[in-house]
Amino acid sequence: MVAEVTMSTTQNYRIDGMTCAHCARSVSEEIAALGGVTGVDVDVPAGIAVVTSTAPLPDDAVRSAVDEAGYTLLGTDPE
Numbered sequence: 001m002v003a004e005v006t007m008s009t010t011q012n013y014r015i016d017g018m019t020c021a022h023c024a025r026s027v028s029e030e031i032a033a034l035g036g037v038t039g040v041d042v043d044v045p046a047g048i049a050v051v052t053s054t055a056p057l058p059d060d061a062v063r064s065a066v067d068e069a070g071y072t073l074l075g076t077d078p079e
Helices: 021-032 059-069
Strands: 009-016 037-043 048-053 072-077
Touching (some): 009 059, 021 037
Antiparallel strands (some): 009 072
């Protein structure tokens, strides 16, 4: 039996403009649609989206997804 090992990476993104659960859902859905994303956890009060993916995501792809949701990507934070 061969065990399958899946590597993942996690990145914290600072997002401006989120105020409610609907905001979190919109951001989550847009980021989750990016290729390789395996999880998105949005903390509205902190203005952070924690994104887990199979490989590092290009910042421009995440920025476009956040823009599409109607918010502003401010940058990344260390884990």
